[in-house]
Every structure is written in structure tokens, then in C-alpha cells.
Amino acid sequence: MASDPVCGMEVDESSSDAIIAVVNRKKNYFCSNECRDKFLKNKM
Numbered sequence: 001m002a003s004d005p006v007c008g009m010e011v012d013e014s015s016s017d018a019i020i021a022v023v024n025r026k027k028n029y030f031c032s033n034e035c036r037d038k039f040l041k042n043k044m
């Protein structure tokens with residue numbers, strides 16, 4: 001399991017509907033698009 005860096009929730013990275021954002025060649029997994037958006041906003 002991977003953990004969502006925004007909310008800390010565990011995310012199944014093997015799931016076909018896992019939400020992923022690659023930043024600096026590192027894969028980050030998210031529980032929802034909302035968390036992904038928050039994460040990407042913080043990176044800009």
C-alpha cells in the first residue's frame with residue numbers, strides 16, 4: 001500500500017483506478033482527485 005501525502009489515507013497502488021501524480025520522477029498516490037489537486041497546487 002502507498003499512502004496519500006495529503007490526507008495520509010492508504011491507497012492501493014495496484015488498483016486500476018489509483019490516482020497518480022508524478023513529481024520529480026516520484027510517483028505519488030491519492031485517494032481522490034481532490035487530494036491530487038491539493039498536492040499539485042502546493043507544488044506550484
Ligand SMILES: [Zn+2]
Nearest residue numbers: 004007031035
Ligand atoms: Zn486523500
